Amino acid sequence: MxxxxxxxxxxxxxxxxxxxxxxxxxxxxxxxxxxxxxxxxxxxxxxxxxxxxxxxxxxxxxxxxxxxxxxxxxxxxxxxxxxxxxxxxxxxxxNPSGAGESPQPRGSEEAPDAEPAAPAPATAEPAEAPAPAGASADQDGITTLSPAVRRAVLEHHVDPTKIRGTGKDGRITKDDVLAAAKSKETSREAAPAPSPEPEPAQQPKAQAKAAVAGERREERVKMSRLRQTIAKRLKDAQDTAALLTTFNDVDMSAVIDARERYKDLFAKKHGIKLGFMSFFVKAVALAARDVPSVNASIEGDEIVYHDYLDVSIAVSAPKGLVVPVVRSADAMSFAEIELAIAEYGKRAKEGTLGIEDMQGGTFTISNGGVFGSLMSTPIINPPQSAVLGMHRIEDRPVAVDGQVVIRPMMYLALTYDHRLVDGREAVTFLVRIKEAIEDPTRLLIDL
Structure with a gap:
């Protein structure tokens, strides 16, 4: 049956x-x-x-x-x-358009940022090519991989056909990919110098170089559903909200000193590193109490105020930006925030985030500094009314008590919906965050 x-x-x-x-x-x-x-x-x-x-x-x-x-x-x-x-x-x-036509290679639509696969030789016979030991293959000769394994393959640039699977029925697991990547890196370090790939026997060396030098290639890849959704939501935000961005800078000296002083004790007690993000989440929670409109949203002709802070943390995933939500972050400890963010980051890379993990959210924090961004104007995540952009920390000369000193500074950007948040409120919100980061004691005594 x-x-x-x-x-x-x-x-x-x-x-x-x-x-x-x-x-x-x-x-x-x-x-x-x-x-x-x-x-x-x-x-x-x-x-x-x-x-x-x-x-x-x-x-x-x-x-x-x-x-x-x-x-x-x-x-x-x-x-x-x-x-x-x-x-x-x-x-x-x-295939109604022609029997025997080969299916499109896997991953061409769902991993647009992957390197294009090299076309198979015209004389190849996929049906006669045996599958590698430990891997299962389709009739078109393409190894079947789970989403998490496929992302690991793309991330570490390893050849799945050369990996022996240890999973059920010989399937390749993520651990197999990581082991192959580690072995590849070890071999690379041990080799005195990379060997040039041999030239095809039937093609003269000069002709091969000329063909590569004069080659002009184009590739069309269908946008993934996630990328289409990201594009639509960002454009809708620009078309609907009255977006405005205001900036400030913050001296990170106090936070850096606190991390350096307590990082070992924190990691030993909580099993997680003390990062910058928990300080900013707590600072946002503190500032939102003074400026509640930043943590509100517009529904029709009504303003919805939230007495809780559900922070959407922008995380880079293999297929694009995702924003899992740390719920009730205002009631969480530093360790709880760091653990939640670390877990979301891990699951985003593995592609195991659920839809429920990204629904809701009342405010967004995006950290472009991890990629080296000095300054940006982030776009809000509707129906939220504001997003805080963090950037890289760099030593800059600043005036302190009439003296020019070098301090680790970071630019902060707050993009907000001007329909709901006034300029005075936006500036006040950023100043509250600046005060809390430059004097973290405020986070403990609620000032």
Whole structure:
């Protein structure tokens, strides 16, 4: 008896997604709750688990298709074996425009920032090329990887076809990728000098160089759903809100001294490093009490004020910027804030953030300083009314008590919706943050 595999609920207000990758092919044996496909939504990538144990007998949708919640994408035979017709069937659905056409390489739509894969030689026969030991391969010769493993492969620039998988059924795990990357780095350090790649035997050296020098290439890659959503939301924010940015700078000496003094004790007690972000989250919570409009939002003709602070922390992920929410941050300790941010950062890199992790949020903090940004004008995350931009710390000459001294300074930028936040309130909010960072004792005694 065959059981239908349907697109699961993807979260509030999300009705469809893109079938990014088949993790299993027709004829594969699957266990109950084992991921068989990867779906990309407007916010996250989620795996579709098998509802039962059995054999995947049919894939109804193909990679790149838009599928609605509740739609059937595959069927699984719980008897444990595929029918003769199904065993000989191709793993991908029939292509109405031409039978035998190879499917598009995996990752071309969901990892736009990845390096383009080199085209296979025209004389290659994918069906005859054996899969490497420990890895499972589709009929088109492309190794099947889970989203987390695929991101690790792209991040560490390793060849998955040369990795021996230690997971179930020989599947490649993330630990396998990390081990291969470490081995590659060790080999690179041990080698006296990199060896040049051999020139093709059938092509003269001069001709090969001329071809590379004169080559002009273009590549068209479809935007991922996440990138499309980011683009739409940012443009909507510009079209809807009256955006204005105000700046200030802050002397980071006191925070740097506090971190240096207590970093070992803090790490020993809480198991996490003391970072700058917890100081700024606490400073924002303190400043929002004096300027509540910065932590408010507009709904229709009403202003919604929040007596809590749910901070959206902008995190760079392989597919783009994501903003997981640290909820009730105003009631959290420094350690709790650091632990929450570290966990979100790890899950963002692995691609395991859930939709619920990014819903809500009353204020956003974006730290462009980790990439070396000196100054920027961030865009708000609707329906929020403000976003704080942090930047890099650099030594600059400043006047203190009539003397020119060198201090570690950081520029702060507050972009806000001028429909709700007045200029006086925005400046006051930034000054409160500046005061708290330059004198962290204020954070402890609530001043």
């Amino acid at each position: 065959a059981t239908d595999v349907k697109v699961p609920a993807l979260g509030e207000s999300i009705t469809e997604g893109t079938l990014a990758q088949w993790l299993k092919k027709s004829g594969d044996t699957v266990a109950a709750d084992e991921p068989i496909a990867s779906l990309e939504t407007d916010k996250v990538t989620v795996d579709v688990p098998s509802p039962i144990a059995g054999v995947l007998t049919e894939t109804v949708a193909k990679e790149g298709d838009t599928v609605e919640v509740g739609a059937i994408i595959a069927r699984i035979n719980e008897s444990g074996s595929a029918t003769p017709a199904e065993q000989g069937a191709d793993s991908s659905p029939t």
